Structure formats: C-alpha cells, structure tokens
Amino acid sequence: MLQKFDPRNRDIVVNISGKLVHRDQASISPFDSAVQGGDAVWEGLRVYGGRIFRLTEHLDRLRHSALALGFEQIPSHDQIIEQIRRTLAANKMADGVHVRLTLSRGVKITSGMDPRLNQSGPTLIVLAEFKPPVYDKSGIRLITSTCRRPSPDVLDPKIHHNNLLNSILAKMQANAAGVDDALMLDERGFVAETNATHVFAVSGETVLTSLTLACPEGITRAVVLGLCRDNGIVHEVRDISLAELYRADEVFCTGTMGELAPVVEIDGRRIGDGTTGPMTRRLSDLFRRLTETEGIPIA
Numbered sequence: 001m002l003q004k005f006d007p008r009n010r011d012i013v014v015n016i017s018g019k020l021v022h023r024d025q026a027s028i029s030p031f032d033s034a035v036q037g038g039d040a041v042w043e044g045l046r047v048y049g050g051r052i053f054r055l056t057e058h059l060d061r062l063r064h065s066a067l068a069l070g071f072e073q074i075p076s077h078d079q080i081i082e083q084i085r086r087t088l089a090a091n092k093m094a095d096g097v098h099v100r101l102t103l104s105r106g107v108k109i110t111s112g113m114d115p116r117l118n119q120s121g122p123t124l125i126v127l128a129e130f131k132p133p134v135y136d137k138s139g140i141r142l143i144t145s146t147c148r149r150p151s152p153d154v155l156d157p158k159i160h161h162n163n164l165l166n167s168i169l170a171k172m173q174a175n176a177a178g179v180d181d182a183l184m185l186d187e188r189g190f191v192a193e194t195n196a197t198h199v200f201a202v203s204g205e206t207v208l209t210s211l212t213l214a215c216p217e218g219i220t221r222a223v224v225l226g227l228c229r230d231n232g233i234v235h236e237v238r239d240i241s242l243a244e245l246y247r248a249d250e251v252f253c254t255g256t257m258g259e260l261a262p263v264v265e266i267d268g269r270r271i272g273d274g275t276t277g278p279m280t281r282r283l284s285d286l287f288r289r290l291t292e293t294e295g296i297p298i299a
Contacts (some may be wrong), residue, residue, distance in 0.1 A: 207233055
C-alpha cells in the first residue's frame with residue numbers, strides 16, 4: 001500500500017501562515033519548532049462534496065492538543081476555517097480532497113528546546129491534496145510490530161502531536177514484511193492501534209474496539225461508535241488481546257485518510273473468511289451515507 005503521486009497535485013499552492021505559495025516554493029524556517037523538535041500538532045480532514053466532515057471535532061482536538069502543549073497563541077476555529085477556505089479556493093478543490101493542518105509553536109529566536117525562545121506566535125500550515133481513501137477496500141494485511149505505543153506517563157496520546165517516529169518505525173517493519181500496515185500494542189500487550197488507524201474487531205454480533213489508553217481519541221472511531229449506538233449494534237470498548245483479533249469474525253480499521261477498511265490478515269493468519277465481513281460492509285455503508293449529507297460547507 002504505497003500512495004502514488006496524483007498529477008492533479010503538481011501545481012497546488014500551500015498555505016503557510018496565510019501566505020499562498022506554489023508547492024515547490026513552500027518552506028518554513030529552520031528555526032520553526034516543527035523542525036527543531038517536532039513541537040507541533042496536526043489534523044487530517046476530508047472534503048466531501050464541498051463539505052468537511054466532522055470539522056468542528058477535528059479543530060477541537062487540534063486546540064486541545066495545542067493547549068496541552070502550552071501554546072501561548074492558538075488561532076480560533078474561524079481563523080483556521082478561513083485559511084482552509086482560501087487554500088481550497090486557490091486550488092479549485094471541492095471533493096475527494098485530503099487536508100492536513102499543522103500548527104507549530106512557531107519560529108524561535110535561536111535554536112533550542114526552550115519554549116520561551118518562541119516569541120513570534122504559531123505557524124499554521126494548510127496542505128490540501130487531491131487524494132482518494134488510501135486503503136484497499138478489498139482488504140489489507142497487518143503484522144504485529146515490536147514497537148509499542150507509549151502510555152500516558154511517557155507521552156500522552158491525547159496530544160495529537162507531530163512526533164510520529166514511533167509509528168514510522170512500526171511502518172518500516174510492515175514495509176519490510178511486505179504488508180500494508182503494522183498493528184501496535186500498548187505496554188501491557190493489549191491492542192492499541194495500527195501505525196496510522198484505530199482497530200475494530202467483530203465477534204459474533206458484537207463490535208469491539210480498544211480503550212484510548214495508548215492511542216489518540218479518533219474522530220472516525222467516535223463516528224463508528226456513534227453509528228453502533230444509533231443503529232442498535234452491540235458494541236464494547238475494552239482491552240483487546242492479540243488472540244482475540246486472530247479469532248475474530250471480522251477486523252477493520254478506521255481513520256480519516258482511509259475511512260473504514262477491512263483487515264483480512266494479521267501475522268499471516270487469515271481473519272474470518274479472508275474477505276470483507278457483513279458488519280464491516282454495514283458500517284461502511286452507514287459511514288458513507290453520513291459523509292454524503294453531513295459536514296460544514298467549505299468549498
């Protein structure tokens with residue numbers, strides 16, 4: 001599962017702190033906190049028919065993450081939405097678009113770790129690309145990574161931060177194994193997430209997903225749990241062991257960039273009958289209907 005370059009993105013413009021520049025000229029300072037120490041927070045958004053799905057929830061999480069990191073200045077929701085609008089308009093984008101927001105602590109007066117060196121306010125980057133959902137909807141394969149997701153006493157996963165090295169190392173293991181992504185466990189050995197998505201299992205008629213002890217509070221994850229509640233689907237949020245995934249009737253993962261995608265193999269073991277299961281199809285259809293009607297008009 002290697003994403004490919006889309007020729008439609010060859011001449012896109014990128015928004016850096018309100019300045020729209022061609023992708024080839026886009027740059028940030030080497031003194032920016034995102035470069036200096038990954039001191040930044042981010043969100044991925046998806047545009048459906050001129051609307052951004054769950055935009056408020058994403059902007060809330062961005063703000064909460066920035067507050068947890070002690071950013072002294074944080075743009076308002078309205079300010080960020082205006083920059084998203086400008087970026088989409090400049091690129092003539094209205095559908096099938098992924099938007100990555102990055103908010104760093106900003107530029108430092110000199111190189112160093114101390115946040116007191118940041119005296120010019122935050123840097124906001126809006127990167128919009130034409131991009132379909134990144135996962136193969138016929139099914140993806142996972143291996144279990146040796147890299148564990150850190151617990152809150154190490155680095156709280158409720159901070160949606162830019163330090164993704166833990167996940168990148170896991171992704172490298174998946175690449176070496178010739179599969180799509182890596183399943184990551186928490187420090188106790190229970191399922192946390194993949195290197196990029198949340199994980200759900202289906203046992204009988206019950207949908208299961210793990211606690212957010214060692215993974216972010218996923219927006220798409222919350223949507224799926226809401227769909228379960230609204231449609232009378234039995235569901236549980238609890239610790240899940242690796243053995244429970246191996247023997248599950250279905251496994252699927254969720255995320256903004258991939259929506260819902262079935263998992264057909266983990267560690268060389270076929271999951272269920274090796275195809276998309278009925279519960280995954282049902283929830284995928286319900287999710288698609290939401291994206292067709294809900295969202296904040298933006299483009």
